[in-house]
Amino acid sequence: MPSASSNPSETRPSGSRADDPDTHRTGGLDGGSVPDGAHFSFVGSGIGGVGIDDVARLAGVSTATVSRALRGLPEVREATRARVRRAAAELNYVPSPSAASLASGRTRTIGLLTASFSRWFNRNVVEGAEERLRAAGYDVLLHAFDFSLDGSRAPIDMSAMRQRVDGVIVLGIPLSPDERRTLDELSVPMVFVGTGPPDHVRVSMNDHEGSRIAIEHLAALGHRRIGQIGAKVPYDSRWSSAAERHEGTIAALAELGLEYDESLETFGDYTQAGGRAAAAALLDAHPDMTAIFAYSDEMAFGALEELRARGIRVPEEMSVIGVDGHELSSLIRLTTVAQDARAQGDAGATLLLEMIAGAHVGRDVRFPVALVDNGSTAAVSMSSRA
Amino acid sequence: MPSASSNPSETRPSGSRADDPDTHRTGGLDGGSVPDGAHFSFVGSGIGGVGIDDVARLAGVSTATVSRALRGLPEVREATRARVRRAAAELNYVPSPSAASLASGRTRTIGLLTASFSRWFNRNVVEGAEERLRAAGYDVLLHAFDFSLDGSRAPIDMSAMRQRVDGVIVLGIPLSPDERRTLDELSVPMVFVGTGPPDHVRVSMNDHEGSRIAIEHLAALGHRRIGQIGAKVPYDSRWSSAAERHEGTIAALAELGLEYDESLETFGDYTQAGGRAAAAALLDAHPDMTAIFAYSDEMAFGALEELRARGIRVPEEMSVIGVDGHELSSLIRLTTVAQDARAQGDAGATLLLEMIAGAHVGRDVRFPVALVDNGSTAAVSMSSRA
DNA sequence: TTGTACGCGTTATCAG
DNA sequence: CTGATAACGCGTACAA
Numbered sequence: 001m002p003s004a005s006s007n008p009s010e011t012r013p014s015g016s017r018a019d020d021p022d023t024h025r026t027g028g029l030d031g032g033s034v035p036d037g038a039h040f041s042f043v044g045s046g047i048g049g050v051g052i053d054d055v056a057r058l059a060g061v062s063t064a065t066v067s068r069a070l071r072g073l074p075e076v077r078e079a080t081r082a083r084v085r086r087a088a089a090e091l092n093y094v095p096s097p098s099a100a101s102l103a104s105g106r107t108r109t110i111g112l113l114t115a116s117f118s119r120w121f122n123r124n125v126v127e128g129a130e131e132r133l134r135a136a137g138y139d140v141l142l143h144a145f146d147f148s149l150d151g152s153r154a155p156i157d158m159s160a161m162r163q164r165v166d167g168v169i170v171l172g173i174p175l176s177p178d179e180r181r182t183l184d185e186l187s188v189p190m191v192f193v194g195t196g197p198p199d200h201v202r203v204s205m206n207d208h209e210g211s212r213i214a215i216e217h218l219a220a221l222g223h224r225r226i227g228q229i230g231a232k233v234p235y236d237s238r239w240s241s242a243a244e245r246h247e248g249t250i251a252a253l254a255e256l257g258l259e260y261d262e263s264l265e266t267f268g269d270y271t272q273a274g275g276r277a278a279a280a281a282l283l284d285a286h287p288d289m290t291a292i293f294a295y296s297d298e299m300a301f302g303a304l305e306e307l308r309a310r311g312i313r314v315p316e317e318m319s320v321i322g323v324d325g326h327e328l329s330s331l332i333r334l335t336t337v338a339q340d341a342r343a344q345g346d347a348g349a350t351l352l353l354e355m356i357a358g359a360h361v362g363r364d365v366r367f368p369v370a371l372v373d374n375g376s377t378a379a380v381s382m383s384s385r386a
Numbered sequence: 387m388p389s390a391s392s393n394p395s396e397t398r399p400s401g402s403r404a405d406d407p408d409t410h411r412t413g414g415l416d417g418g419s420v421p422d423g424a425h426f427s428f429v430g431s432g433i434g435g436v437g438i439d440d441v442a443r444l445a446g447v448s449t450a451t452v453s454r455a456l457r458g459l460p461e462v463r464e465a466t467r468a469r470v471r472r473a474a475a476e477l478n479y480v481p482s483p484s485a486a487s488l489a490s491g492r493t494r495t496i497g498l499l500t501a502s503f504s505r506w507f508n509r510n511v512v513e514g515a516e517e518r519l520r521a522a523g524y525d526v527l528l529h530a531f532d533f534s535l536d537g538s539r540a541p542i543d544m545s546a547m548r549q550r551v552d553g554v555i556v557l558g559i560p561l562s563p564d565e566r567r568t569l570d571e572l573s574v575p576m577v578f579v580g581t582g583p584p585d586h587v588r589v590s591m592n593d594h595e596g597s598r599i600a601i602e603h604l605a606a607l608g609h610r611r612i613g614q615i616g617a618k619v620p621y622d623s624r625w626s627s628a629a630e631r632h633e634g635t636i637a638a639l640a641e642l643g644l645e646y647d648e649s650l651e652t653f654g655d656y657t658q659a660g661g662r663a664a665a666a667a668l669l670d671a672h673p674d675m676t677a678i679f680a681y682s683d684e685m686a687f688g689a690l691e692e693l694r695a696r697g698i699r700v701p702e703e704m705s706v707i708g709v710d711g712h713e714l715s716s717l718i719r720l721t722t723v724a725q726d727a728r729a730q731g732d733a734g735a736t737l738l739l740e741m742i743a744g745a746h747v748g749r750d751v752r753f754p755v756a757l758v759d760n761g762s763t764a765a766v767s768m769s770s771r772a
Numbered sequence: 773t774t775g776t777a778c779g780c781g782t783t784a785t786c787a788g
Numbered sequence: 789c790t791g792a793t794a795a796c797g798c799g800t801a802c803a804a
Contacts, residue, residue, distance in 0.1 A: 489781080
């Protein structure tokens with residue numbers, strides 16, 4: 001018997017536990033005229049319908065004391081608190097979050113807006129943030145958006161979060177100006193992870209440094225014609241990790257005295273398929289290219305696919321480097337600039353909780369990166385493809 | 387991986403935010419003695435204070451009519467509905483979910499209990515389910531549990547879901563009897579995806595068929611000594627996909643007249659590292675083994691790592707086959723029994739919504755599987771490792 | 773330290 | 789088709 005009915009008053013799993021005093025009506029103040037057990041209302045009742053006043057009655061205190069005791073407020077005598085706890089446990093009482101939210105204005109829920117889990121970074125950040133938030137007693141409302149980054153996506157209705165969350169984490173989504181505005185109007189603390197506008201708290205890896213490491217590594221191997229697989233930046237080019245990795249690349253090339261060729265830049269939009277297509281375009285247009293720098297491991301994987309399809313050997317004929325430190329980069333043999341995405345999720349959540357608690361936090365947190373050489377890069381060979 | 391202690395850097399102190407002096411909820415209705423110079427535009431910025439009675443007043447109707455009109459109930463004249471809609475839009479009104487839940491008993495929220503996203507299957511199911519649920523107007527409460535399947539994990543407190551959700555999806559978690567009981571006591575509709583007990587609605591791939599396909603494929607290539615990398619089943623061995631894949635394997639071997647050797651079975655617990663360790667154990671104990679069947683692609687990836695480390699060539703010296711159809715199985719060259727995890731998430735969510743609507747749904751939904759040959763299997767060679 | 777009583781913002785009932 | 793109003797279950801000033 002699957003409990004398929006949404007009406008709890010008819011199909012209840014009966015006779016399981018004898019100590020469950022259900023059919024308790026909670027409205028003890030008014031109608032004594034209603035026969036016990038009469039279902040004149042099917043709202044709000046889960047299985048037990050055990051309310052705070054049931055606990056109060058059993059513990060011999062007022063509902064206010066129950067509320068204070070169970071929430072750990074300091075002004076309750078320990079003996080009283082223990083008695084209340086015992087009563088609550090005996091009745092299997094769980095406070096109604098809806099009622100608590102309505103009365104207090106707090107929801108103990110965090111909105112987690114994220115781009116698709118197909119991105120390694122996103123899913124790892126979500127895991128790190130979720131664990132931290134739940135450990136702190138917060139629920140996580142997940143909104144995952146699967147869209148192409150190249151502009152054309154349905155606008156996100158931020159007002160759906162109204163009154164639902166105490167804070168918001170935005171993960172890997174370049175918001176439109178309009179979305180940013182409506183999000184600001186929620187007037188709850190907000191943290192951006194991976195990519196985010198200035199004048200907002202943001203957690204991400206050190207994007208400039210990551211690009212510098214990649215470019216310097218390739219340059220040290222003698223590469224001069226380096227193709228880039230990046231991502232289009234839809235609204236505001238200043239912020240977003242893609243923009244910063246691009247800036248970092250240009251800066252690194254300049255530092256090394258290498259020429260920057262805009263035509264060596266393509267866009268894979270952080271997907272494997274996009275990375276492959278971008279690699280194909282680069283290979284077609286630049287026979288003299290000897291190395292590819294992809295802004296994510298997944299795009300680099302796509303590039304490796306295309307190279308294999310064309311019979312171009314890695315690293316002998318083409319060096320490839322990615323960003324992330326994907327757990328399969330070793331098996332696939334992709335050299336990469338690794339970051340700790342899970343720790344960034346944890347940090348973002350921690351910052352958000354501090355902001356909710358009223359603390360002032362720094363505007364920006366950048367995480368370190370490190371090169372992991374898995375053998376997809378090598379010195380420029382004499383046997384050019386050209 | 388970067389350093390284990392990935393320390394973030396440079397937390398700049400926040401500059402002064404001139405525009406945000408602790409925006410608190412304004413009473414709105416009673417503020418008669420507001421000093422001059424106060425911004426009267428707090429209504430326009432739409433923060434918090436707009437309630438259903440504000441809309442009712444502007445539209446010239448009662449709050450009850452506003453509620454009915456905005457929820458699309460049929461008993462409202464279209465002209466009235468339009469007027470209400472206009473008023474609501476003008477005031478930027480968003481109903482309070484807490485108040486609605488308290489009054490109606492419904493939360494329009496689904497609890498999504500899932501094992502770690504490190505599993506390909508889980509993250510894809512979550513994506514499919516989340517998209518479907520949000521399209522139906524439901525919010526998704528995410529609870530991700532990162533635990534080892536081999537028994538020792540902290541018990542999940544299901545009562546935290548009480549009064550918070552209208553339904554629950556359990557994904558890839560073998561629940562303890564105690565957890566099952568407390569979950570049942572929520573008395574909300576419930577769907578299991580990937581693995582789940584009998585007498586509950588369940589969506590998963592056809593596990594028996596998957597094993598049969600894998601074993602028949604290997605047997606047709608002449609393999610007789612086939613190692614298995616499965617997963618431990620903690621509580622109840624009858625349900626869970628791991629148990630069914632195991633059953634299917636034994637059945638397939640029997641059909642083919644092949645011997646079943648229990649010592650050829652190991653446990654990788656659905657992780658890459660676990661798969662690698664399991665493969666190592668198999669290789670040590672069975673020099674005559676010529677093929678490995680892993681119950682997931684990620685475990686198979688781990689096996690491939692171990693084989694590479696030992697210099698054993700795939701598929702010349704060892705055939706390997708996995709289950710899932712991971713997006714990197716092609717690049718990695720892993721032959722696999724593919725399933726559509728996203729569709730299963732979608733189906734699970736759809737079933738749950740139907741159950742919430744009061745429909746009776748079938749007990750079991752099984753998704754088809756298909757062999758994808760990516761070249762990690764071959765006929766048994768004469769040049770044995772032994 | 774504890775109790776009283778009101779209000780949070782909707783929905784559902786019942787009467788028009 | 790619409791209006792008035794009583795719950796919904798808890799948090800929290802204020803009082804004791």
